[in-house]
Amino acid sequence: MFLISEYICVERIWGSDDLKKIFDCKTDRIVGEVWTLSGYPKYETYLFDADGRRVGRLDEMTEEVVGARMPRFPILMKIIKANSWLSIQVHPDDEYARKVENEPWGKNEMWYVLDAEEGAKLVNGVNLRTKEDFLKALSENELEGYLNFVEVKEGDLIDIRSGKVHTLGPGILILEIQQTSDLTYRIYDWGRGRELHIKKALDVLNFDDPLARVMKFQDDFENRYFRLRKLKGENFSHGFSILVPLMDSRVDGKEVGKYTNVVIPEGERARLSGEFIEIKLGDFYEIFF
Structure with a gap:
C-alpha cells in the first residue's frame, strides 16, 4: 500500500x-x-x-x-x-x-x-x-x-x-x-x-x-539523519519510506509521475518498477520508537 x-x-x-x-x-x-x-x-x-x-x-x-x-x-x-x-x-x-x-x-x-x-x-x-x-x-x-x-x-x-x-x-x-x-x-x-x-x-x-x-x-548513502538508496528496475520498498521517482515509474502497478513523492507507511510494502530514490530515517530518530 x-x-x-x-x-x-x-x-x-x-x-x-x-x-x-x-x-x-x-x-x-x-x-x-x-x-x-x-x-x-x-x-x-x-x-x-x-x-x-x-x-x-x-x-x-x-x-x-x-x-x-x-x-x-x-x-x-x-x-x-x-x-x-x-x-x-x-x-x-x-x-x-x-x-x-x-x-x-x-x-x-x-x-x-x-x-x-x-x-x-x-x-x-x-x-x-x-x-x-x-x-x-x-x-x-x-x-x-x-x-x-x-x-x-x-x-x-x-x-x-x-x-x-x-x-x-x-x-x-x-x-x-x-x-x-x-x-x-x-x-x-x-x-x-x-x-x-x-x-x-x-x-x-x-x-x-x-x-x-x-x-x-551511486547506490546508497547514510548519515545520522537519513538513509538513501537508489533503486532501479524491479524492487520492493518496505515502510516507513519515502520514494522519489527519477523518471515516470510504477508503484504496485500504478503509474507515478517523475518527482512525485510516494509514501510507504510503516508496516506496508510496495512493488516498484522504474528508477527511484528511497529515503528512510537515520539513527537519530530511534529515540522515538
Missing part, C-alpha cells in the same frame, strides 16, 4: 519559471521551491491513496505513517531551482534549535542534483577559521572572496550538516531532503537588502569542520 503527496509551490525572489514547467503551479509569481512532502506548520501537504482519494493531512498522520509519535513529521522534501544565487546561509543543530528557537530539531539536509547546467556552482564552506576573521570579511564587504565555490553535475549528492556555510547557485535543479525545520540564518544576500542573522549564524557556524561532503551518488 502506498500514498501520494500533493505539492505546494513556494515563491522565492531568486526563483524562476522553470519549476512551473515541471509542476502545475497555479501562480503568476516566481517559484523557487516546490514542497513535495511537508508537515511544517502552514505548509502541510495532504496525502492521497492510489485512486486519488484524499486520506488526510500529513502532520495529522505522522504516527500512523512513521510508526512512532513525534513532535512533527520528521522529513521535509523539496525540489529547488534558482535563477540567481540564494543567500549565503547556515542552519543550527538540534540542541541550538531547542534551546534558542523552541523548535524540536535543527536543520540537517542533503541535496541531490537532478540537473545542472554546464559549469553551474554552489557554495560549500568559507575559507575563514575564526569568528573575528569572518566578521572582518563581512564588515569590509570581502566575504565573497573567501567563499568556496564548487562545480556540480547531475547525480552529485551534497551532505550538508548543520553549522556549514552553503548556498545554491543558478542553473541547478536539486532534490532537497531535510529535517522538518525552516531555521535558516542568512549571512550575506548579494546586496538584495533582506534581513541578515549574523549573531545567530556565528553562534552555530562550525569553523573546525566547514565543508559539506560532495560525492557522486
Whole structure:
C-alpha cells in the first residue's frame, strides 16, 4: 500500500519559471521551491491513496505513517531551482534549535542534483577559521572572496550538516531532503537588502569542520539523519519510506509521475518498477520508537 503527496509551490525572489514547467503551479509569481512532502506548520501537504482519494493531512498522520509519535513529521522534501544565487546561509543543530528557537530539531539536509547546467556552482564552506576573521570579511564587504565555490553535475549528492556555510547557485535543479525545520540564518544576500542573522549564524557556524561532503551518488548513502538508496528496475520498498521517482515509474502497478513523492507507511510494502530514490530515517530518530 502506498500514498501520494500533493505539492505546494513556494515563491522565492531568486526563483524562476522553470519549476512551473515541471509542476502545475497555479501562480503568476516566481517559484523557487516546490514542497513535495511537508508537515511544517502552514505548509502541510495532504496525502492521497492510489485512486486519488484524499486520506488526510500529513502532520495529522505522522504516527500512523512513521510508526512512532513525534513532535512533527520528521522529513521535509523539496525540489529547488534558482535563477540567481540564494543567500549565503547556515542552519543550527538540534540542541541550538531547542534551546534558542523552541523548535524540536535543527536543520540537517542533503541535496541531490537532478540537473545542472554546464559549469553551474554552489557554495560549500568559507575559507575563514575564526569568528573575528569572518566578521572582518563581512564588515569590509570581502566575504565573497573567501567563499568556496564548487562545480556540480547531475547525480552529485551534497551532505550538508548543520553549522556549514552553503548556498545554491543558478542553473541547478536539486532534490532537497531535510529535517522538518525552516531555521535558516542568512549571512550575506548579494546586496538584495533582506534581513541578515549574523549573531545567530556565528553562534552555530562550525569553523573546525566547514565543508559539506560532495560525492557522486551511486547506490546508497547514510548519515545520522537519513538513509538513501537508489533503486532501479524491479524492487520492493518496505515502510516507513519515502520514494522519489527519477523518471515516470510504477508503484504496485500504478503509474507515478517523475518527482512525485510516494509514501510507504510503516508496516506496508510496495512493488516498484522504474528508477527511484528511497529515503528512510537515520539513527537519530530511534529515540522515538
